[in-house]
Amino acid sequence: xxxxxxxTLLLTFAVGSMAQLSKNQSKYVQKIPRFTIDNPVMNxxxxxxxxxxxxxxxxxxxxTTRYDMQTNEAPQNRFYVYPDGTMAGTWIMGMLxxxxxxxGTGYNYFDGSSWGAAPTARVESVRTGWxxxxxxxxxxxxxxxxxATGGLVMSTRPVKGTxxxxxxVSPAPPTGAATVAWPRTITSGTNNMNVHIIVMTxxxxxxxxxxxxxxxxxxxxxxxxxxxxxxxNGIQLPGLDSTNYAHFGGDEYAWGTPHxxxxxxxVGGPYSDMYLMQSNDNGDNWTKTVILTNANxxxxxxxxxxxxxYSSDGSLACEMGKNGVVHVLSGIGGGEIxxxxxxxxxxRNGLIYWNTTMPILKDSLNLDTLLAKGQLIGYxxxxxxxxxxxxxxxxxxxxxxxxxxxxxxxxxxxxxTIWSGITYQNPDPSGLGNYRHIWGRGFNYAYQxxxxxxxxxxxxxxxxxxxxxxxxxxxxxxxxxxxYIYQTAPVPGSAIVTTTLATKTCxxxxxxxxxxxxxxxxxxxxxxxxFVGQNYPNPVNGLTTINVYLQNDAKVIINVTNITGQNLxxxxxxTVTNGAHQFTIDASQLSTGIYFYSxxxxxxxxxxxxxxx
Numbered sequence: 001x002x003x004x005x006x007x008t009l010l011l012t013f014a015v016g017s018m019a020q021l022s023k024n025q026s027k028y029v030q031k032i033p034r035f036t037i038d039n040p041v042m043n044x045x046x047x048x049x050x051x052x053x054x055x056x057x058x059x060x061x062x063x064t065t066r067y068d069m070q071t072n073e074a075p076q077n078r079f080y081v082y083p084d085g086t087m088a089g090t091w092i093m094g095m096l097x098x099x100x101x102x103x104g105t106g107y108n109y110f111d112g113s114s115w116g117a118a119p120t121a122r123v124e125s126v127r128t129g130w131x132x133x134x135x136x137x138x139x140x141x142x143x144x145x146x147x148a149t150g151g152l153v154m155s156t157r158p159v160k161g162t163x164x165x166x167x168x169v170s171p172a173p174p175t176g177a178a179t180v181a182w183p184r185t186i187t188s189g190t191n192n193m194n195v196h197i198i199v200m201t202x203x204x205x206x207x208x209x210x211x212x213x214x215x216x217x218x219x220x221x222x223x224x225x226x227x228x229x230x231x232x233n234g235i236q237l238p239g240l241d242s243t244n245y246a247h248f249g250g251d252e253y254a255w256g257t258p259h260x261x262x263x264x265x266x267v268g269g270p271y272s273d274m275y276l277m278q279s280n281d282n283g284d285n286w287t288k289t290v291i292l293t294n295a296n297x298x299x300x301x302x303x304x305x306x307x308x309x310y311s312s313d314g315s316l317a318c319e320m321g322k323n324g325v326v327h328v329l330s331g332i333g334g335g336e337i338x339x340x341x342x343x344x345x346x347x348r349n350g351l352i353y354w355n356t357t358m359p360i361l362k363d364s365l366n367l368d369t370l371l372a373k374g375q376l377i378g379y380x381x382x383x384x385x386x387x388x389x390x391x392x393x394x395x396x397x398x399x400x401x402x403x404x405x406x407x408x409x410x411x412x413x414x415x416x417t418i419w420s421g422i423t424y425q426n427p428d429p430s431g432l433g434n435y436r437h438i439w440g441r442g443f444n445y446a447y448q449x450x451x452x453x454x455x456x457x458x459x460x461x462x463x464x465x466x467x468x469x470x471x472x473x474x475x476x477x478x479x480x481x482x483x484y485i486y487q488t489a490p491v492p493g494s495a496i497v498t499t500t501l502a503t504k505t506c507x508x509x510x511x512x513x514x515x516x517x518x519x520x521x522x523x524x525x526x527x528x529x530x531f532v533g534q535n536y537p538n539p540v541n542g543l544t545t546i547n548v549y550l551q552n553d554a555k556v557i558i559n560v561t562n563i564t565g566q567n568l569x570x571x572x573x574x575t576v577t578n579g580a581h582q583f584t585i586d587a588s589q590l591s592t593g594i595y596f597y598s599x600x601x602x603x604x605x606x607x608x609x610x611x612x613x
Contacts (some may be wrong), residue, residue: 001363008572009542010222019193023471027595035107039088043170051250058098059112059509059510060115060512061118061507061510062111062482062485062507062508062510063091063108063119063507064095064507065091065093065095065105065106065487065505065507066094066097067092067093067207068093068489068494068503068504068506069092069470070092070316070497071470072128072182072249072250072255072314072398073249073251073269073313073316073398073403074251074253074254074316074317075254075315075406075470076251076472077134077186077472077475078131078132078135078257078424078485079183079472079474079483079510080141080474080475081474081477081483082160082478083111083133083476083537083539084112085354086110086112086160086161086479087110087142087474087510088130088133088160088161089108089508090123090133090333091106092104092105092130093105093106093122093506098381098503101127101220102121102122102127103122103128103148104121104122104123104127104128104145105128105143105145106508107123107132107143107368108508109160109162112347118416119201121534123165123167124145124153124167125167126153127149128145128147128153129145129146130143130145130182130183131145132184132186133187133363134192135187135191135192136184136187136192136193136195137158137191137192137226140157141156141157141160141161142155142156142184142185142187142195142227143156144457145180146183146199149492150178150202150370151172151173151179151180152170152171152180152199153167153169154167154170156391170230171197171221171234172233173226174201174211174233174235176190176209176211176212177202177208177211177217178201178202178207179201179432180202180210180219181202181206181250182199182200182250183197183198183199183289183543184253184254184255185197185513186255186257188258188263188282188543189258189261189282193225193226194195194224195219195222195223196221196222196263196283197221197242197400198218198219198220198253198255198265198408199218199220199364200248200250201214201216201217202520203247212242213233213241213242214241214242214245214246215246215247216248216249216250218240218248219234219235219254220232220236220237220283221234222283222443224379232283236491237277238286239277240277240604241298244297244298244303245272245298246297246300248271249269249271249272249314251267251314252268252314253316255318256317256319256320256420257319257320257475261279261280261281261282262279262280262320263279263283264276265277265279265289266316266318266328267319268311268313268314268316268330268334268335269311269312270296270311270313270314270334270335270346271294271296271297271299271311272311273290273293274290274292274311274312274361275289275290275291275292276288276289276291276422285613286344291328291361292311292330292358292361292365292529293360293363294309294311298557303337305337306335307336308334308335309334309335309336309346310334310363311332311333312352313333313346313348313398313399313403314346314398314399315400315403315404315405315406316329316331317405317407317411317417317458318407319327319408319415319475320409321415322408322409322445324561325356325378326354327353327354328355328608329351329352329353329407330402331348331350331352331368331400331401331402331404331405332348332352332400333348333399334348346396346398346399346400347394347399347401348400349367349379349402350367350377350379350400350401351403351405351419352375353376353377358375361375367379374396374449374450375421377417378402378419379402380402380422380424381424382424383424388424390422390424390433391428391431391434392432393421393595394433394492394528395433395494395497396495396497397420397436397469397493397494400421400424402429403419404471405418405419406418406473407473407483408474408475408476409474410534411444411534411537412445412535412547413445413513413536413584414442414443414445414446414519415442415445415519416440416442416482416515417440417442417443417518418439419471420436420438420468420469420470420486421439422436423437423458426463428491429465432491433474433493434492435465435466435467435492436467436468436469437468438468438484438511439454439455439457440457440513440518440522441455441518442517443519445533446531446533447517451519454563457511466488466489466490467491467492467493468486468487468488469486469487469488469494469548472484472486478537479512480514480515481514481515482512482513482518483511483512484509484510484511485510485511485526486509487506487507487508487509488506488507488509489504489505489507490504491504518519526558528552530550530554530601531545531547531548532547532548532601532608533546533547533548534608535585535608539611539613540610540613541588541612542586542587543587544584545582545583545584546582546585546599547582548576548580548582549579550576550577550578550581551578553575553577554601554602555573555576556570557571558570558573558583558599558600559571560590560595560597560598561597561598562595562596563596568590583595591612591613593611593612594607594609594611594612595611595612597610
């Protein structure tokens, strides 16, 4: 019925087009996008739409904004899910057109039962943008954003969700740089007192200066005392200097969640390689791993003509999972240079997957090849019915047709990925092109494979005529859900990106969806061994679940012990049939501390650590 309605609308309304637009945050501009897939004959991933059929009761509004761009490329860590089920979300908020003098960080907090009232003022006292939200100093929180007048603004408060923010301009730009912009921040260590920032020196196109030979350099800051002092003060990391690159683009980099002293981030864009930077000693020493090479990474002089090339679109995500493997997602971008002017085509198609066990990607980024190797987890494809195609030219967001990726990994190894992508089902009736939806796909660790389908979370009729972009995903899970926030509006496109578009009010919303939605076992082949997963949630203060897979029927016994080896709980499950099973441990009677659960399958025992809060 939905497709019939949309087909009627297509016959009724005219199709619009999109003009070229400038990108202030970098040295290049964007050309009218291409949206044809590389190889139309390949077997496409078809969207799976019957799982998320209507608006979830877990969708809530955090606030509004008329400044309708949340990032130039890679999503910030703007959303945090705490172990106790509380949540906090931030966004770039501005309501006063056209220069948005009130622009700054919008913030809202979920106390376990409801979100607060929508904010009417920014967190900071000065105009800012591009916030990163992090836990800080035990139970507090930290936001780092860049100030419109230059430099970074750090806002902190000792208790999450409540109290007055303390604000200071810190850290200072490195000597020789005019200022810095578009930061990404994480915290790590005991009580989250290690603060790590990657940020760009302002390029000449934005009023900055060339810094150490780069017209836009990527630099690193570190504080080990919560931001009071900085012992790594705007340093260039190895392999990121002017001998390797000419410049970087704003927001073309993203942190992953720290694992102890291991911190890491991924970088990529039309004028740089795509690569992973990793430190195993809290930022003292770094290793660079190239994922995709770019022949134009050191292009300082613009030629008369340069043939098109493929690259990352600059919108990336990374996350470390089991055994230290780092997983990376990136949209596909690319460029061409004509008539002594630089053009970037960002609206190519496909979402790339890579991890640190895989070889370097081939720079052709052929979709068939990526698909065959399990490295294409999402892309736009036409639907099965007449009219299931893109209408006109998609509105530009400076990224690919499937982009703004996010990754989260559960303790049991299951991986959850979401992104914003063009959908064939839902063209804007006023002729602005097709809407973007939030899509997702999961990796089931027990079965060691991706789910068959990419899932459109906004496929139902209740989502018709709305754009869903700029997702930011929680890195931990509570109540059996994965949670994310996003920006939604009634028309496609961003008036900040494409200045010919009319401005509009956008809402920032939260949604929670059940974990099995992305990692269910339907259509999977069975694992080739017995498997015992990590309990989730972990830490736990009530019920916790263990995923177990049995190759054959087996006798299963579960024991819980304390750190001295004393057995506290025995659950004899008897003989259990082969296949996937879930077992529950009630930890509500256990004191706070570290415990171990052992699952014995026909005499073979697997043990995992469990933390009780």
